[in-house]
Amino acid sequence: MPIPKNLRMDLADSEFAHAYVDEFLSLSIATQLKVLREQRKLTQEELAHLAGMKQERISVLENVNYSSWSINTLRKLAKSLDVVLKVSFETFSSRVTEMKNVTRESLERPSREEELELDAKLESPNLLPSYYEPTTAYTQTVGKTATAGQTIVGIASRPVLPGVMSPNASSNQPPYSIVA
């Protein structure tokens, strides 16, 4: 997403630009911490216990006006919430895009256990309808693969699971196409 013109002019000023994105970093850490805690139905007290901290500390960390967290503290919280802490250098436009999308949905993350459970379901043939089979042959023939949320038309109109494909996948002309 391009940077809006009115903001683009302001971002030309280095001091403004860095203060702008830096403030959002504090905002996003506090916000995501609260969203993830609530997603796991944990109280501040319970998260504090898991992270070996006091409840008051969690309350402070969930305050958007706080910015003195450390990587080590965030690592502890990531472990307690069963997610990964990702620290990376990014562009200004990517940060501006994030700022336009502060919603619970965009900030929630499944825990490691939930991810593994989902992966196991996707890989286990017993849990899938019999007409699904591995996607390898289709990928070799057409050079495409389906991802979650895509729909196959022609064979079945149900959502396609990642890594699985419908029958006749090895034929040169598959009787279906992938619709994004």
Add this chain to the structure above:
Amino acid sequence: MKGRARAKIDVLLTAEDGLPPKMLTDTKLPQIKELRINSKEALRILLCKGPDPKTKNDEITLLFCAAERDKKYVPRDALERAEENRKLVLQNPELYRTPRKKDADPEKSENGSSGQ
């Protein structure tokens, strides 16, 4: 300072309800909230939702900008002045309303065709 204030206001206007947490702090007057900007100087932007009852959930009005020193506003009567401004805006909201340009469509704004 300006960058920090702008970031908070931008997120305040676009974020889902209830997010980010503790973004607005209560003041002695329930209708007026405080947006805290901490930089070299502690800036306190006093604002309210609306105040036009019809747009209370869609608009915020920045009423007064104060500094905070020793846990007190500078100027000391900042909250009272914010309340005076709120009443002033309430008398004629249209006079003070400044629609935000649609950030999502910068090219239209550049061409002057956004209609704002």
